[in-house]
Amino acid sequence: MSKRSHLCLFAILCQMMLFSLASPGFGQQTLGGLTGMVTDASGGILPGTVVTVVGEQTGLSRTQTAGGNGFYEFANLPIGTYTLSFTKEGFQTQKMQAVPVRAIARLQ
Numbered sequence: 001m002s003k004r005s006h007l008c009l010f011a012i013l014c015q016m017m018l019f020s021l022a023s024p025g026f027g028q029q030t031l032g033g034l035t036g037m038v039t040d041a042s043g044g045i046l047p048g049t050v051v052t053v054v055g056e057q058t059g060l061s062r063t064q065t066a067g068g069n070g071f072y073e074f075a076n077l078p079i080g081t082y083t084l085s086f087t088k089e090g091f092q093t094q095k096m097q098a099v100p101v102r103a104i105a106r107l108q
Helices: 009-015
Strands: 017-020 031-037 050-055 061-065 071-078 080-087 094-101
Touching: 031 094, 050 071, 061 071, 071 080
Parallel strands: none
Antiparallel strands: 017 031, 031 071, 050 061, 050 080, 080 094
16 A cells, blocks of 8 residues: 555554543533544555544644654543544545544543
């Protein structure tokens, strides 16, 4: 596959986890987050990939660069759906739409 290949979204989907912020008791959660790892089609880690998350309902936008291990993490996101964009020189930009962030009830 050429250097201009797609970023591997399968690995991102497998690594993406939804999480919620800790709160006492059964309080209603209004924030969550997304975390994942960016890899290429062969499974190679892609550090330095620019990851942008945009709230589909709110328009809230945050951007960060994946670390040396390819990981990214967005905390304190309002509950809703998001579009994630992955950009890296030498690769085609990839987007994932309708990625849900949900609250998870936790006992404290």
